[in-house]
Amino acid sequence: MPRPMAMPDREGSPPDEGTTFTISKARFAVHWLLSLLTLFLTVAAIGATVVSLLGVAPLDSPRTLALALTFIIASHAVSADPPQEFTNSIGMKLRLIPAGEFMMGTGDPGPHFGPRHKVRITKPFYLGVYEVTQAEYEGVMGENPSKFKGASNPVEQVSWNDAVQFCKRLSAKEGKTYRLPTEAEWEYAARGPERRRYPWGDEFDGTRLNYCDTNCELGKRDEAFDDGYAQLAPVGSYPDGASWIGALDMAGNVSEWTSSKFAAYPYDATDGREAQEGETERVTRGGSWHSPALRARNGARGMNDPFFSDSDLGFRLAGSSPQGTSL
Numbered sequence: 605m606p607r608p609m610a611m612p613d614r615e616g617s618p619p620d621e622g623t624t625f626t627i628s629k630a631r632f633a634v635h636w637l638l639s640l641l642t643l644f645l646t647v648a649a650i651g652a653t654v655v656s657l658l659g660v661a662p663l664d665s666p667r668t669l670a671l672a673l674t675f676i677i678a679s680h681a682v683s684a685d686p687p688q689e690f691t692n693s694i695g696m697k698l699r700l701i702p703a704g705e706f707m708m709g710t711g712d713p714g715p716h717f718g719p720r721h722k723v724r725i726t727k728p729f730y731l732g733v734y735e736v737t738q739a740e741y742e743g744v745m746g747e748n749p750s751k752f753k754g755a756s757n758p759v760e761q762v763s764w765n766d767a768v769q770f771c772k773r774l775s776a777k778e779g780k781t782y783r784l785p786t787e788a789e790w791e792y793a794a795r796g797p798e799r800r801r802y803p804w805g806d807e808f809d810g811t812r813l814n815y816c817d818t819n820c821e822l823g824k825r826d827e828a829f830d831d832g833y834a835q836l837a838p839v840g841s842y843p844d845g846a847s848w849i850g851a852l853d854m855a856g857n858v859s860e861w862t863s864s865k866f867a868a869y870p871y872d873a874t875d876g877r878e879a880q881e882g883e884t885e886r887v888t889r890g891g892s893w894h895s896p897a898l899r900a901r902n903g904a905r906g907m908n909d910p911f912f913s914d915s916d917l918g919f920r921l922a923g924s925s926p927q928g929t930s931l
């Protein structure tokens with residue numbers, strides 16, 4: 605299992621989380637062309653109306669005005685706003701997470717989960733609503749390494765290197781930019797501006813996630829709750845466990861790789877921890893079917909070598925695009 609840090613949970617100045625997201629170049633160009641035409645025709649319509657009122661011009665102001673309105677409507681239809689939700693070529697649903705600030709980390713004693721510090725997510729980014737499934741992984745990679753087989757189960761037994769490879773292959777297939785979320789993005793999507801302790805709120809509820817509940821065959825099982833699964837659950841089995849942005853299974857099912865190298869807080873995306881090269885340990889986030897409730901907290905961190913894999917460790921996609929590519 606992912607190696608948890610041996611301390612509890614705290615909640616933190618504010619390094620920027622440098623995610624980039626832009627709309628496609630073509631969409632952007634069409635939007636602005638329509639906007640310029642709308643402006644031109646609106647000015648023409650007003651001018652024609654004024655001149656008509658003065659009784660000197662034979663211009664057809666109503667028709668020009670109608671044309672202007674048509675362009676206004678078309679301009680809105682080709683809005684420059686990115687879609688709130690996006691389904692990719694293999695049916696994976698990603699949601700747009702707005703930029704914002706949150707308090708990262710927990711208030712527990714110990715050096716790894718805190719101190720709490722403010723982190724700013726400077727640009728919107730996409731995040732997978734679900735963990736990557738075995739069917740999705742096999743569709744892209746041609747193999748399914750998971751121990752507990754099931755097409756809708758999250759893929760497990762995947763190393764950080766495997767997860768990154770999956771992102772690269774899918775990016776190449778679609779011409780988009782997929783990647784793992786940073787641990788700041790992950791925690792922001794789980795915790796939100798309200799500083800939730802768990803994705804759904806501040807109180808633990810063992811029916812809203814798949815953790816080591818009473819069905820769990822391990823000695824550390826929690827007999828206070830029955831979540832219905834001894835090992836993996838199909839992704840999205842706990843709609844009541846959704847985070848503030850609608851991401852599912854963040855607290856449990858499988859722990860998830862992030863892009864980040866493990867480093868002490870405060871989180872700073874520019875200090876080298878987001879460098880993709882290097883064999884340093886990478887941060888894992890969220891609890892799993894294998895872990896106790898303590899690990900389900902939004903601020904809990906784990907870490908493992910990038911070549912490590914286990915049956916309670918998977919990942920979810922993030923998406924952001926360099927300038928000019930569409931997602």
Ligand SMILES: [Ca+2]
Pocket residue numbers: 814815816817819820831832833834835893
């Ligand atoms: Ca369980």
Ligand SMILES: [Ca+2]
Pocket residue numbers: 735853854855856857858859860890891
């Ligand atoms: Ca999870």
